[in-house]
Amino acid sequence: MNEEAGDVGEERPLRADAARNREKILAAASRVFAERGLDATLDDIAEAADVGVATVYRRFPDKDALVLALFEDAIDELAALAARAEASENSWEGFVSFLEVMLERQCDNRGLRDVFTGSPYAQERMEAAKERIGPAFSALIARAQADGYLRSDVNVADILAIEMMISSLGGAKGGDAALWRRYLAIALDGLVVRRETTRDLPPSPPLEVIIAALHASKGVHRPHAKSHAG
Amino acid sequence: MNEEAGDVGEERPLRADAARNREKILAAASRVFAERGLDATLDDIAEAADVGVATVYRRFPDKDALVLALFEDAIDELAALAARAEASENSWEGFVSFLEVMLERQCDNRGLRDVFTGSPYAQERMEAAKERIGPAFSALIARAQADGYLRSDVNVADILAIEMMISSLGGAKGGDAALWRRYLAIALDGLVVRRETTRDLPPSPPLEVIIAALHASKGVHRPHAKSHAG
DNA sequence: CAGGATCCGGAGGACATCACTCCACTTGAC
DNA sequence: GTCAAGTGGAGTGATGTCCTCCGGATCCTG
Structure with a gap:
């Protein structure tokens, strides 16, 4: 969807599990933001994605990037x-x-x-x-x-x-x-x-x-x- | 206005300065709540009333009492x-x-x-x-x-x-x-x-x-x- | 399957906010 | 003058949020 947000681009393809997690994060963020608004925590989103917080931050430098991507x-x-x-x-x-x-x-x-x-x-x-x-x-x-x-x-x-x-x-x-x-x-x-x-x-x-x-x-x-x- | 909130009643009249402060607090709270909503801090109100926080709490047991009185x-x-x-x-x-x-x-x-x-x-x-x-x-x-x-x-x-x-x-x-x-x-x-x-x-x-x-x-x-x- | 780069989780650091308290000091009332 | 009543504001503890650290798990390459 939106390559530029939160990643270097096409430099190096993500490892399979990492790519899978990235999608889980986007899906979860979409759900959580839709339900609870942008005030939802990245911790909330990590939990909803069944992923650690650090994983979210590794894929998206900060909350802004995630919001932007979505x-x-x-x-x-x-x-x-x-x-x-x-x-x-x-x-x-x-x-x-x-x-x-x-x-x-x-x-x-x-x-x-x-x-x-x-x-x-x-x-x-x-x-x-x-x-x-x-x-x-x-x-x-x-x-x-x-x-x-x-x-x-x-x-x-x-x-x-x-x-x-x-x-x-x-x-x-x-x-x-x-x-x-x-x-x-x-x-x-x-x-x-x-x-x-x-x-x-x-x-x-x-x-x-x-x-x-x-x-x-x-x-x-x-x-x-x-x-x-x- | 509303005797029961934040005071024992007619037991003992407030000292002159205390009564004056009570009015200042009510006036300030009215202003501040009107402008910023009920999320305004009691610290904010104390400042607006030109009074210490403790003075607010001595007159009104907690934030609820102040909101109620107003x-x-x-x-x-x-x-x-x-x-x-x-x-x-x-x-x-x-x-x-x-x-x-x-x-x-x-x-x-x-x-x-x-x-x-x-x-x-x-x-x-x-x-x-x-x-x-x-x-x-x-x-x-x-x-x-x-x-x-x-x-x-x-x-x-x-x-x-x-x-x-x-x-x-x-x-x-x-x-x-x-x-x-x-x-x-x-x-x-x-x-x-x-x-x-x-x-x-x-x-x-x-x-x-x-x-x-x-x-x-x-x-x-x-x-x-x-x-x-x- | 070995070895190393990549990725993971979740504890916790750094900071902020807010309701509320403590206490050394001041002030008003008699 | 005495002293109870009152005062200010630093401080406490609970909570919340963004984000990082790092020991260990996982995936990919050869």
């Missing part, structure tokens, strides 16, 4: 998808479908969301990657506005904000469908220019699901236990 | 405001005005927002306090739905989710008005049953403001610097 391509792919949505026949559908893509991926992957909220890992390269999405995103918005679908008093920043707000609920489910579909539907009803009826909503969540999602949306800070508690 | 009343006040909104003549206006109250307070006060997302400080009492808002909140929603203003396919959990999503942007400003007013307006356009035009939006924010707000919305995790960096 997410830079993912972001570039989003940029490509934005460009493809731009080519959509109907500008509103193109706009909506891209929002759906973003939400789907960010809600399935807390690590990806962390990248977008500006995590400190591999910051520079990630900022640069994110900026590669911008132009197509702006174009999608502009076209949907020019065609009279999307209200004209919102801008890129607004749509980005709305997308991030919705994704902050994470991958919680309401019934079968992901929860974000429900709130995207409501947001779209608020963003569309003309609207006769209300859009149908995906299944509603019980209150507990929302509460759990809200609790989970911020980092799971486990404060220190009292040392001298009675 | 926020339990605030939440009960929100419950009272919800009840008052219930008495509003127009059910839609009552519903909207309560959302505005919640958003205004939560956006001005990151600590209050932390309480609602379920921070671990004084957890039990806070959960109980929050539940005291529930009934009036449900009633507001039910009435706005019965009167044909609020779409009937949403429930309390949805409104709570939307309110929390919007407040996650914090107290950022777009022009003069707080940013949350803009996204509340859009959400309301998506939540109202019938809608001919779009609601006017408060001033829009530049992209940087949104990005900064997104960065700030999660805890400001400053990861450890590398120790052996070249």
